[in-house]
Amino acid sequence: MNYEKFVKEEFNNNNWQGVAESFRGIKNKNVLIFTHDDPDGLTSGAILKELVENVGGRAVVKLPPTYELDESLLDSELAKDDYGAVIVSDKGTVSYYDEYVDKVDKFIIIDHHPPIGEVKKCLLINPNINGYYSCSTSYLAHMLMTYLEYGSKYDDFLALVGLKGDWAVKPAVDEISDYVKCFYRERIEDHFGNLIEKIRSRPTMFEFTQREYTTLLNQITELYFAIGGGGFQYFYNDRDDNLSELDHAKFSFDIIKEQRDNFGFISWRTLEDFINDTADPFKIRKIFGYFKEDWDKTMNLFSGNTSLVYTFGNTDIYKFEGENIPLMPMAGSVYNNELKRNSGDKEVLFIMINRETGGGVHFSLRSTAGGIHSGKFCSNLASRLVEKFNNKDEITGGGHPFAAECKTRKSGVSYEEALEVFRGLINDMKKAEASGSRKEAEELGMDYLKE
Ligand SMILES: [Mn+2]
Known part of the structure; x- marks a missing residue:
């Protein structure tokens, strides 16, 4: 099946059209996006920010360290400006989010985690309410963007990184979740051979079942994990004077912004190509060095x-x-x-x-x-x-x-x-x-x- 057709069917079958339509009402509005600080959350946040801007809204992205969205944080952020919508991305589908809906005109959850309790009032995109389809929030954000007929090759790339971060695609061992197969075949295999080709190199954190092969995609996703703190806030501020002031989550989110407008990603061959396409390769190499040191130490x-x-x-x-x-x-x-x-x-x-x-x-x-x-x-x-x-x-x-x-x-x-x-x-x-x-x-x- 064709990916666009798959997206249309999923939106119809799950009754997500209303959520998609609510995005059209975002025009000229400020939108507050809370997203998870792991690779899937970072890439989802970047796709959703782009989509909000595509429909004519203005997006403010927050990357709080707590996984579930805290009421006091929501209140304090809402007090800072006049917001027309809140989007909670990759931060759980939790029943008490229903208590937040009256705080703002539109309260939208985009998430792939199995729900905790039942969400009844929020606008919700989550295919895992009944049953389980291995995917990522980046992919759901990409589906939404596709349904609304926006998106670029760079968004395909971001969706892929989120899928890798949440183990829904494993190109090094040829395992791709059924739920993402159309997307993978059409948008990735033919266009991003450089990312999914098997290479012999240092095995990344994603190489569980074998340690012989990896891919550039695995390497890039591991790097996002390392520099953003991985959703576990593994930060390196106290390891190095150069990093003492660094906001890890924001730093790794900004890399996505830096790379969006330059088409380098089409020709990346190595992780160094990726690192050199950012504003601060020096800091990235430093953080990644500490990450690898910690990794080896823990394995020992x-x-x-x-x-x-x-x-x-x-x-x-x-x-x-x-x-x-x-x-x-x-x-x-x-x-x-x-x-x-x-x-x-x-x-x-x-x-x-x-x-x-x-x-x-x-x-x-x-x-x-x-x-x-x-x-x-x-x-x-x-x-x-x-x-x-x-x-x-x-x-x-x-x-x-x-x-x-x-x-x-x-x-x-x-x-x-x-x-x-x-x-x-x-x-x-x-x-x-x-x-x-x-x-x-x-x-x-x-x-x-x-x-
Ligand atoms: Mn996720």
Whole structure:
């Protein structure tokens, strides 16, 4: 199918026409865009800003460090000017956003995350309300732009970077999500061979299942991740006097602006071509150098301090404990696959536990098969911690079968207390395995015991 036709059908089938039409009403209005500070959020924000300008509006883009949009932040930004619309991009589809709709004429959510609760009042574009279609917010913004008959080759490029950042396209291993296939075939394969061609070079953070090949797209997206803080606010201000004043998220967002009007991207062959097409190659090289240093440091810590602690069914559980570990979840995904390559037939669940500078404890799980459901494990861990110590605003946990997080943040729960609850959960899993109780096992996320 042709991409434009696919877009029209998606808008009709999902009833998104009203959201698209609301963009036409933005003409001559100020529009406030809040977008996520990871590569998908940065590229989505840039596409949406362009689209707002295309329809004759003026866009102000904000890149707050919190993932969900905070009411007090929204209020303080709205107070600064007369806004006709707010767009929340790649920052979750959360039921309480409905409480924000009366603050502004149009309140629009564009997002690909599975919803938390039900959003009823906001204008919403999200294909993952029922079911799951792997994509990115950059891609949804691009679909919207295409539906309204705007967009350039540069926007195709931006949509692609967001898709890469959220793992919906993996050109190094020829895996492309079904939901983006028309776009990929028509807009990318024939026009951006330079970005998706397999090359032998340093493996990026996106090379999990193999470490032999990468692509320029992977390299560029990793660079956006590194310089913007990756949505985790991994900033390098205190590492270098040259960077002490730098606003990482804004700096990486501005690169997109610098590159939009120069057609360099058509002929980029190497990451250096990309870096040289920016206003401040010096700073970019500095930040990327620190990123790679941190990455290697964390990988070395993993290999020196990880041990096999339990085996459940066909899954070996490895545990790592560390303090103030940078880039932990991403490096953990790569290390998890390294463990798998050395584990023979066994599947691997890698549990990382980080004692954070601010006093919080961060549990991060990465699994190769999901026999033990990482998301259920983390949500069980969080609810046990909340049950014992209260403070459910600070303690959260959850995720997917293959990747999940649990964080205690500023709850005041000590490292030892958190570890004790963690060990209690593992012990209950051992008991459930010994007793053979399927119900209990399922509640504990031991999906390998399911029929
Ligand atoms: Mn995203």
